Amino acid sequence: MHLSGKIGLAVGQFTDAGPKPQNEDFLGIQTPEGSLLATKGIAACIADGVSAASAAKEASETAVRGFLSDYYETPESWEVKTAGQRVLTAINRWLFSQGQGHSSAEKGCVTTFTAAIFKSHTAHVFHIGDSRLYRLRGAELEQITRDHSTRVSAATCYLTRAMGISLNPNIDYHAIPLEAGDIFALTTDGIHGFVPTKKILAELSSGREPDEIASALGEAASIGDDNRSALVIRIDSLPDNDKDNVFRQLSHLPFPPDLLPGQSIDGLMVERLIAASPNSQLYLVHDIHAGDRPFVLKTPSVNYEDDASYLERFALEEWIGLRTDNPHLVKVVHRETPRNFLYYVLEPVDGPTLAQWSGDNPSPSIECVVRIVDGIVAGIRALHRKDTIHQDLKPENILMDSSGCVKIIDYGSCRIGGISEIASPFDRHSALGTLDFSAPEYRLGATATTKADLFSIAAITYYLLTGGKLPYGERWEKARTLRDFLTLEYTSATLYNPMVPLWMDGTLRKALSISPDSRHETMSEFIRYLSEPDPAIFTNGPLPLAARNPLLFWKVVSLVLFLALLLSWVLR
Incomplete structure (x- = not known):
C-alpha cells in the first residue's frame, strides 16, 4: 500500500540549566520507522516544569517521554488529533494524581507542554502553558501558539493553564500546512522571555544549520535567570506528491489473471469462483502448504488497473482487516508466503448474505x-x-x-x-x-x-x-x-x-x-x-395517527376537509 511519509528534516537541540541548580526543562523528537512514519508522523515536544511545583523536573520529563512513547502506541488508524488528545489526557491525569495531597505551597507535578507532529503535508500542534512554537516562512516569523499566562507585574507572571493543574485541562490543538523551507522553533520561556523577537527572527533567518541556531538562541538567553531550551526543525522536503510516482508504488504488483478451478497462485489452489463483480472477484481456495486450509481469495478487477484511487482502497481493505479483531468483522489472514500478484486472503464464511x-x-x-x-x-x-x-x-x-x-x-x-x-x-x-x-x-x-x-x-x-x-x-x-x-x-x-x-x-x-x-x-x-x-x-398512550402513519393521517384530514367543503356548498 502506498503511504508516502518521507519528510526530510534537519534538527537542532539546546537545553541548559542556566544559573539554576537543576534543569527542569525537557525536550525530545522521535522519527519512527516503517509505516509509522506515514501514519503517525514525526513528533517533537518541549516542556518546562513549573519551579513552584514539588516535582517540576519529573513533570516535564514525564510529559515528553510519555507522549513520545504512548503516541506511537495508539492505533495507526486514529487521526493525530484523536491520538494526541487521548495520550495527553492520560498523562495529565497521572500528573494531577501525583499532586494530590501536597500543600498549597507545593503544587505537585506541573509543566507546560508544546508538541508539533509533522505528518504528510501538515503540522499538528498541541499546546498548554507558556512554552512556544514559532514558524519562519520566508522572511515572516509567526508565533503559532499563544501563552496561557497572566502577567501581574513586570517581574511576575502566572500560568493560567498547564499540565497537572486540573483533572481536565483545555489543551489547544490546530493543524497548519507545511511547506519545504519552513523552520520551526520550540522554546521555553528561558529563551523567549529574554531573547527579543527580532533576535529570534535573525537567528532563524541566518541560513545556519538548526543545531547552530539552537545553540545561538541558548547563548543569547544566557543573560536570563532561568533554564533555557530550544528545539529547531527545518523542513527540507515533503512526501512526494507526484501522481505518476504514487501510481508506480501502488501498482508494483501485477493484477492476477482470471483464475479457473485447479489453478494455483502463490500456493493457493482455486476450488471455485464464489462471486464476480465489476470491482473484484472472490474465489474459494485452499492452502496447499498448510494442510489444505480453506480461504477466500479476493482479487482486483482489471477494469481499474490504471486507477490509483481504486488501488489504494483495495490495499486499505487488507490494511483494515489485519488491524481489527472482532467476531462480527470478517478476518483478513496474514500469510508468510511472498506475493507475486495483487490480492489478499480472507477467512471463509459459510452462509448467506x-x-x-x-x-x-x-x-x-x-x-x-x-x-x-x-x-x-x-x-x-x-x-x-x-x-x-x-x-x-x-x-x-x-x-x-x-x-x-x-x-x-x-x-x-x-x-x-x-x-x-x-x-x-x-x-x-x-x-x-x-x-x-x-x-x-x-x-x-x-x-x-x-x-x-x-x-x-x-x-x-x-x-x-x-x-x-x-x-x-x-x-x-x-x-x-x-x-x-x-x-x-x-x-x-x-x-x-x-x-x-x-x-x-x-x-x-x-x-x-x-x-x-x-x-x-x-x-x-x-x-x-x-x-x-x-x-x-x-408515551403511555399510543402514538397519534400522524406519527404512526403520516400518509393515512393526511388522507383522513383531506377527506374531512373535502366533506366539510361539500357540506357547506350543499347548505347554501
Missing part, C-alpha cells in the same frame, strides 16, 4: 432482528474505535454464518481517520455507499461521522423488520439536495409489520433522521432503545 437471509425469512421475530442488529453494531463499534467509518453498510455486505453470527465484509469504502490526513495527488472518493442504505450527508457533500453508519444500520433494521421495505420509499434514491430530503416522509414500520412496537418504530425514526444532529448520540443508545422504550419519545 443478510439480503438472501431476509428473502428467505420475510417475517422474522423482533427478538431475532434485534439479535442480528446487535451483532452488526458490535462489529461497527470495533471499527469506530479504530477511527474508521465503514460507509457502505447494506444487507449484501453482511454475511450470516452457520451458527447465526453476522459478519461484516467489504472494507473498500471505509474512511480511516489517520489515513485521510495523508496527502494524496488523486481524489479520494468519499461518497461510496449504496444509495438505498447510505446516509443523506454523502449526497449532500457533508463530512460523514459515525452517525452515518448509524443511519445505515437503522435502515437495515427497518429492512429486516418490514420484509425488504425502505423507510422513505421510492423517492429516496432520487433525492440529491437538502430540499429534496426535507420533502421526504418517514413511513412507519408498523404499516408493514404491525408486530413492531410503537416505541421501537420511534427509535428507528430517530436514527433515520435526515439531520445527523437529530439521531442518537451513540450506537449503544440506539441498540438499547431497540430493546426498551426511550423515555424521551415514549
